[in-house]
Every structure is written in structure tokens, then in C-alpha cells.
Amino acid sequence: MSRPLFETNRQLGAWLEASDVTVVDPPSDLFGYDPGAMAPTGVDSHPLREVVDFIATHIASLPLKVYRRLSDGGRERVRDGELAALLADPTKNPAIPAYNFWLSLIMDGLLADRYLAVVVPDNAGGRRLKRIPPRRWNVTCDDYDEVTGVKIQIDGESHRLDIHDDEIILGVGYAYAGAKGSPKRSRLRDVLAEYEASVEYRRNVNKRGLQAPLIIERDRPWPDETSAQRFTQSMRAFVRGGASAGGGMVLEDGMKANQLVSFKPIDVADLDARDKVKVDVANAYGIPPELLGIREGNFSNLTAFKQMLYGTYLDPYICSFEQTLNRCLRDRICIYDKGLYIEFDREGQLRGDPIAQYQALSTATGRPFLTTNEARELLNKPNLPEGDGLVTPLNVLVGGQTSPQDGMTEDRGDPATTQGDET
Known part of the structure; x- marks a missing residue:
């Protein structure tokens, strides 16, 4: 017989285990550790998910890369090794690509202010990462609220993992008391509850409000009961949900319709x-509402917001996640190499307009900066045998022009040129 896997108050799980009680498909908060779970103003609240999804999807879409710092101050991309392999395919599960895995961890941090992934063996004899949902684990700390590890309940047994000795990726935010983090959704509880109440009220108005704000008056009694029932059935077909909903109303002799002054949905x-x-x-997550379409903006400020997105607004989240990966994944899980480091590739999102970027690079270098084959790769065309060299036109030699975009040669004080100009 199956056993409950998780516990809430350290007594419920033990009692169920001792009593041989099986809980089939328990609710998410029954065996959860998360004391901030809210319903209905929890993680599924529309305003909260709209902002959190925006942040998480933009960060998770950035490629995670491994670099090595060289002795001359440069760096090179590292594509081989266990560290690069774990970043490229952390779960080794075909149904969970790298984007989905990192997205889940980032979402955990944004919604619960903490996230956890543990290293488990894979089927090929290697290692892979496994995400533990926040409701399934708790943070352990000392008397100074310093994180010492985590406690997970698996197979009816409590397992403790140490932050220094065990192979885990752990990130916990700030909390005034304790070390469990302080989810923003808890601080936004009243605001989100107000939103849910507003939606519910509008739903009730649309559902129960008057579809036709009219009063039907009749100046004579009904001739018989059949006529009254016939008119009642026709009115039912006229209101919302009837066969004639939205159509015209036909009144019988001696009837007139008067407008009823009332509010509409x-x-x-x-x-x-x-x-x-x-x-x-x-605002609580530090994202301009204009980027989410919540508040109207003009072209100039939207362009400025987008340029600052990865440098100003998302930078705190990106830096925190990068530091956690370097401290946990690089230093403790994989072979430690002081020259290696993990970094999100933000260059592709910060480059902006390709035309302006190419012109700026060409002007800054004073010559073409792409080989023929590099340019052909951008167009998905095959390479040419002679296309690996960097072609430098003769009129762009050093001193021949001020820049590749400038057609005028520099005046270097040549006597022949000076005399010709004077003539």
C-alpha cells in the first residue's frame, strides 16, 4: 500500500503512516510545507502570474553558458565537460528541456522566494538535476537564521540535506524572521484578494444583471391562462440563453414597454x-507596467524601457541566479575550476538594431569585422573556400580613411596635395 510522502506539521504524516491510511490524490497544500499558500489569491492569481511569467520567461530564454577566464584577460566558451552538459540538459528527461527546468526554478524563486534542485543519478550512470517543488521541502537554519540545509520527506522518511556537504542547488530570499524567505505574494495578499473580489463581482453582474432593462405594462387582464403562459415562454426565449436571445421583442395587444433606469454590466x-x-x-517586482501592456506608453518610453530591461529591471534576478549556480553547481557539484564561471548570455538581447550595431562596430574597428563565411552563416548559406579571411579594401588601410563609412581621405599635409588645393 502506498504511503503519504510529505507532511505539514510533523505529526500528520507520522499518524497516517502508523494508522496505515492512504491519501489518494491529496490537495497541494495538505502535505505542503509552504505556510503562505493562499486560495484563491495564491499563485494562480492573474495579476501575479502575468508579472511573474514575464520575468521568468525572459530570463529562462537567455542561454546559460560556461566560460573560462584566460591569463591574458580574455575568455573562451567552454562547450565540453560535466558543467556545460548539466546546463545544456539538466534533467536528462526528454519531456523537460533545459528552458522548462530553469523556468521552473526561477518561477519558484519569484513565487515562493526559494527554490531547490538536487543531484540524482541518471540511467546512463551519470548525474542529473531534479527540481523539488517548494511545497515539498522546508529550510533548516541555526539560531542566527543562517541557512544550514533543507528537510525533505520522501517515502515516509525525513531526509535532511546539508548545504555544505550535499549536492544541491538552493536559493532562499530574505525574511525578517526565520530563513524561509518572504514571498511577495504574501505581502500582496490584500491587493490580490481585492482583485479577485472585483472579478467575482463583475461576473455576478454579468450573470444575474438585467439583460433587458424594461418594464412590460398591460392595461387589461389576460383573457386566459394559456395567453399568459405563452407570453412568459416568449420572454424566456428573449433573455440570455434562450433561443431568441438578442433578438427583437414582440408585444401583444394592450402592452407597452417602458425603460427601466438601472446600471448595466x-x-x-x-x-x-x-x-x-x-x-x-x-511595481512590487520592479517591472514597468508599460512593458506588460498594463499601462499605456508612447514609442519613446517603451523603447527606453526595453533597452533597460536586461540591464536594470531584470539584472537583480539574473545576478542572484548566476551567483547561486556558480556557488552550488560549479564549486560544489562539478569539479572546481577557478577559471570557469557560469553566465547568462545577455548580449543577444542587448544588441538592439543590427544595422546600427554593425555600423558602430565597423566604425570602432576602422575596418570590416566579419569574414565572408561569417556573413554567409547569418543568411544560412554554405561557406566558401576562400571566405575565411578578413577582407580589408585597399582604400580602408590605416591612414587611408577615417572610417569605412567615410569616403574622404585624410589630409596628411602632403605638399603636392597642398599646392593643388592652393591652385
């Missing part, structure tokens, strides 16, 4: 309030 002015809730959530 479209008149419920809660949309602005809901947008303000989204703005509060975006």
Missing part, C-alpha cells in the same frame, strides 16, 4: 481598479 467601473492592482504587482 458595462457601467460597473471596476476595470480601472483592476488595472491599478496589476500596477501594484508590477
